[in-house]
Amino acid sequence: MNTSRRSYGWIGVFGAITTIALAWGISPTPVVGQSPKFHTIFYKRLFNMTPSAAWSPDSRYLAFHGLRASPSYAYRIHRRSTHSPYRRATTSPVYRRNTHSPIYRRATASPVYRRATASRVYRRATASRFYRRSTHARYRDTRAAYRNKLLSADRVYSTVPNRSHLGLIDAFRRTLRTLPAYAYKRSTSSAAYFRPRWLNASQVVTSTGFSGDGQFIDTTTQRQTSLQRFSTVHPHPQGQFLVGRDPQTGVFLVKTHLYHTRYALVDKRRRIGGFLPQFSPDGRYLAWIDATHDYSAASLKVYAFPYRPETLDKDANLRIRSPWSWDKAEYRAIELREIPIPETGPIVDFVWGPQGRSIAFVRGDGYSGAGNYQHTTKGLYLMAFDGENSQKPRLLDRKGDQPSFMPNGSVAYHRRNGFRDEIWFWNATQSGKTFVVYGHEPRISPNGRYLAYLRWLPPQRAWGDGAQLFLGILALP
Numbered sequence: 001m002n003t004s005r006r007s008y009g010w011i012g013v014f015g016a017i018t019t020i021a022l023a024w025g026i027s028p029t030p031v032v033g034q035s036p037k038f039h040t041i042f043y044k045r046l047f048n049m050t051p052s053a054a055w056s057p058d059s060r061y062l063a064f065h066g067l068r069a070s071p072s073y074a075y076r077i078h079r080r081s082t083h084s085p086y087r088r089a090t091t092s093p094v095y096r097r098n099t100h101s102p103i104y105r106r107a108t109a110s111p112v113y114r115r116a117t118a119s120r121v122y123r124r125a126t127a128s129r130f131y132r133r134s135t136h137a138r139y140r141d142t143r144a145a146y147r148n149k150l151l152s153a154d155r156v157y158s159t160v161p162n163r164s165h166l167g168l169i170d171a172f173r174r175t176l177r178t179l180p181a182y183a184y185k186r187s188t189s190s191a192a193y194f195r196p197r198w199l200n201a202s203q204v205v206t207s208t209g210f211s212g213d214g215q216f217i218d219t220t221t222q223r224q225t226s227l228q229r230f231s232t233v234h235p236h237p238q239g240q241f242l243v244g245r246d247p248q249t250g251v252f253l254v255k256t257h258l259y260h261t262r263y264a265l266v267d268k269r270r271r272i273g274g275f276l277p278q279f280s281p282d283g284r285y286l287a288w289i290d291a292t293h294d295y296s297a298a299s300l301k302v303y304a305f306p307y308r309p310e311t312l313d314k315d316a317n318l319r320i321r322s323p324w325s326w327d328k329a330e331y332r333a334i335e336l337r338e339i340p341i342p343e344t345g346p347i348v349d350f351v352w353g354p355q356g357r358s359i360a361f362v363r364g365d366g367y368s369g370a371g372n373y374q375h376t377t378k379g380l381y382l383m384a385f386d387g388e389n390s391q392k393p394r395l396l397d398r399k400g401d402q403p404s405f406m407p408n409g410s411v412a413y414h415r416r417n418g419f420r421d422e423i424w425f426w427n428a429t430q431s432g433k434t435f436v437v438y439g440h441e442p443r444i445s446p447n448g449r450y451l452a453y454l455r456w457l458p459p460q461r462a463w464g465d466g467a468q469l470f471l472g473i474l475a476l477p
Contacts, residue, residue, distance in 0.1 A: 038474045040474055040475075041450075042171070043473075046470065054204070057446060059450065063167070065166055065196060165178040195232060197235055200239055203219070204216075204217045210295060213227060213230065213231070227244070230259075241254070241255060250292075251288060252272075253265055262332070264318070265286070265333070266334070266336070267336055272320055275288060279352075281355055282355055287352070295367035300344040318331060342391070344363075346363060346364065348363070353405045353409060360396075361393070362377060362378075363377075364376045377399060379400065380395075380398075380399075380403060381396065382411065396413070397413065407446070408429070420438060422438055423435075423439050438455060440455070441454045450474065452471065453472055
């Protein structure tokens, strides 16, 4: 009897273990996985930078623009504020006369003075906790004021052109160098560049905000060429075209070697397009946010781009109404054929996936201003794109934004969790999400080996006085 009961008990235990194992094997992939092994290859404090750093095509250099005061400018403010009053007081004739007078020397060299300063009473008084607390508290107050003054000097907006700079990080040698970048402020009061793009292995094209001027910057010769009234510039993958926005009119196309000749890009509505135009990685399509005014949210539009340089001059001139006025102007224009895609709703940012097979976009209410690139996030979505047959967008994260694609179709993105900025991976093969690191603005290198990101410390004071900005690069597994 006891033997049979014992055997039934072991059979029950074995059945329970088998049931748990089968349930574990057929269970779906968890949404949040364990973080893979990453290691940091670069981490450095920056004085600030503009959004959307860019990797070079060979994944060696990371380009970004300085936004605020340079270190030399901050040091001059600190030197004037801390050294000038002390220098005037200690180098004044009165101070020299008092400390060099015979009466002062005789008083400090007298036996009475030496006995008083060497006495046990004096030593006990200066070594007491009350003395230390009083003098150290006063020192801490002055040190905090000094540190805050330095940090405020670091965060002063630079309005002088030669205080901007282009930063280049060599991911192979782990070095950082800066190049001067001169802002041509004819249509904007900001000297800050943002959204740099690599035209080739040595040239960077960028612009001053949403409504400023574009610019070529050669990283080898440091030569710079202005593209007046041409913002949010994006190069064609083959390098022969540039697409950008005239702040007062709409989207235009230029040839790389003839950037003074512009072609207005219109659709069947005969209306110049929206903002943030971007070519697909294969160069066959062009997309933009279909808003007539900057900083506003609108639906995504995708157009076919079958043009070649020798056919551009054959396009007709069109009289198009400017979004900013009721007057019609005549432009050399190109009519684009719209590709039907599912409705995206109002979006504020998007990025093409590898080989132009997908688009990740961020829904929102629009940007908060010309000098502030923040926007309201209402979810990160992914849409599979296949020419005329595109699938309905799927939600990746309700708090996600700032997407960046891996070569295999996975997405690195930013999400806000309380006062912390977090970077996550969405795996395209397993449809799972993985936490990577604390930070924002993730940027995956073209070869998929590196992840660049920004991080504010302390995080609760991000974008405010007293916070410090760091740039890090992770080596991906």
